[in-house]
Amino acid sequence: MKSEKSQEQAYALARDIYARHKVDTETAIKQLAAIPISLNCWQGDDVRGFEPPQASALGGILPTGQYPGRARNGTELRADLDQAFSLIPGRHRVNLHAIYAETGGRRVDRDALEPKHFAAWLDWAKSRHLGLDFNGTFFAHPKATPATLSSRDPAIRKFWVAHGIACRRIGAAMGKTLGTPCVTNVWIPDGSKDTPADRKTPRERLRHSLDDIFAELLNPAHNLDSIEGKLFGLGSESYVVGSHDFYLAYAAIHNKLLCLDTGHFHPTESVADKISAILGQVDQLMLHVSRGVRWDSDHVVTLTDEVKALAEEIVRGKYLKRIHIGLDFFDASINRVACWVIGARGMLKALLLALLEPTARLQELERTGDYTSRLALLEEIKTLPFGAVWNAYCRRQNVPAGAGWIEEMKAYEHQVLSRRREARGDKRK
Numbered sequence: 001m002k003s004e005k006s007q008e009q010a011y012a013l014a015r016d017i018y019a020r021h022k023v024d025t026e027t028a029i030k031q032l033a034a035i036p037i038s039l040n041c042w043q044g045d046d047v048r049g050f051e052p053p054q055a056s057a058l059g060g061i062l063p064t065g066q067y068p069g070r071a072r073n074g075t076e077l078r079a080d081l082d083q084a085f086s087l088i089p090g091r092h093r094v095n096l097h098a099i100y101a102e103t104g105g106r107r108v109d110r111d112a113l114e115p116k117h118f119a120a121w122l123d124w125a126k127s128r129h130l131g132l133d134f135n136g137t138f139f140a141h142p143k144a145t146p147a148t149l150s151s152r153d154p155a156i157r158k159f160w161v162a163h164g165i166a167c168r169r170i171g172a173a174m175g176k177t178l179g180t181p182c183v184t185n186v187w188i189p190d191g192s193k194d195t196p197a198d199r200k201t202p203r204e205r206l207r208h209s210l211d212d213i214f215a216e217l218l219n220p221a222h223n224l225d226s227i228e229g230k231l232f233g234l235g236s237e238s239y240v241v242g243s244h245d246f247y248l249a250y251a252a253i254h255n256k257l258l259c260l261d262t263g264h265f266h267p268t269e270s271v272a273d274k275i276s277a278i279l280g281q282v283d284q285l286m287l288h289v290s291r292g293v294r295w296d297s298d299h300v301v302t303l304t305d306e307v308k309a310l311a312e313e314i315v316r317g318k319y320l321k322r323i324h325i326g327l328d329f330f331d332a333s334i335n336r337v338a339c340w341v342i343g344a345r346g347m348l349k350a351l352l353l354a355l356l357e358p359t360a361r362l363q364e365l366e367r368t369g370d371y372t373s374r375l376a377l378l379e380e381i382k383t384l385p386f387g388a389v390w391n392a393y394c395r396r397q398n399v400p401a402g403a404g405w406i407e408e409m410k411a412y413e414h415q416v417l418s419r420r421r422e423a424r425g426d427k428r429k
C-alpha cells in the first residue's frame, strides 16, 4: 500500500536522523517492547466492582460523567480490556481491585475473599499471557467510614487487616499461576476533613495494622507488597493518615514497594525527581501514573511534560527492572476503552521518547560543564521525528499506527458499548 510505503520511508529517514545523534531506533523499539504497563481495570466500570450495590461513601474516589457503555460484569470488562489491548502495542498487565471478585452471586465479604473468586480473571490472563497486579479495596464499604486500618475500633481494624491478608494471598496465587510477581497494593482513604487534634495515634494504629497484614512471609517471586500514600482526598483535606512520608519511612524500614501515584502530590512537586531519591534506598517502586487536574487526581494520562520526565528518569536511571508501571485514573465522561488506550499509548510514547534520548551525550556535556550545550540539545531533541518511530513500532506490533485506532474504537463503541443498558434504578455513583 502506498501509505505503508511512505510510512516506511518516514521511518528510514527518522532512523538516520536519530543515528546522527548516536541513537539506535531499533534498540529503542526492542527495549520498549519489553516494558509492561499495568492497565487499571477500574477505568472500565467507574470503580464500581461486582459486589452487590452498597450505599456507603466511596472513600474519596469520585468518578464523574455518564457516558454510556460501562462494563457491568467480568465478561464485559474483560472483553473491553481485550479491545483496548488490541489497540495498544506490546504485552501488558491488568491491575485488579478486590471488588472485582466474581462470587457467583454469593455474598462474600472482603475479609473472606480467596483466590478462587478470581478464577475467571486468572484463566483469562493466562490465556492471553498477561500479568496481574492487585489492590485491596479499603473503600466503598459500610465498614470503611470513618476509617479502616487506622480505625479506633479494634473490630473494624481487624476486619480490614483480614482483608489485607486475604489480598496478599490472592496476589501470591496470581503471581504463582502466571509466573510473574503480582504487586499487591494498599491504599486507604483514612483521614480527616478538618483539622485533627491527634495526628499521631491513627498513624501508630496504621503502622500496627500494616505489620499484621505483612506478618505472613510470602515468596517475592509471587507477591510484592506495595503501599500508596496521598496528599489529600475528598473528605480528607486536612489530614491523611497514610501520607507519603509515612509510607516512605515504612517502605524503607520494612523493605516494601512504595507506590507513587502522580496525582497524589502538590501540583508543583516533581514525582520524576523522587525516583532516584527513593531508589537509592528502597528496592522497588510501583507507579500509579495519573493526571491531576485542580482538585482531582485521576484524569486520563496523556503525554504531558510530567509523564515525559517520569519516563526519562526511569530510563536514565536504568530502573526498568525495579519500577512497576501502572495507570490510575477513572473518567466516566468519555469512552472508557479509549481512556485505557489513550493512557497506555501516552505512557508508552513517553517511554519511547526517553529511550530515544541521546542521554550519553547530554551527560557528557554535563560532566564537562557545558550547560549551554546541554540546554540547547535538550531543546533540539524535542522536535526530532519521534512520531515516525512510534508508528513503526505500532505497525510491527500489529496495532493501528497514528490516529488509526480511533476508528476501531468507534466501531467497538457502536457494535458493543452503545448496546449496553443500565439496569433500572442503577444510576448510583
Ligand code: RNT
Residues within 6 Å of the ligand: 042, 047, 061, 135, 187, 228, 230, 233, 261, 288, 297, 328
Ligand atoms: C486513590 C488511589 C487508589 C485508587 C485506586 C482505585 O486515591 O489513587 O490507587 O485510585 O486504587
Ligand code: ZN
Residues within 6 Å of the ligand: 187, 228, 261, 288, 328
Ligand atoms: Zn493510585
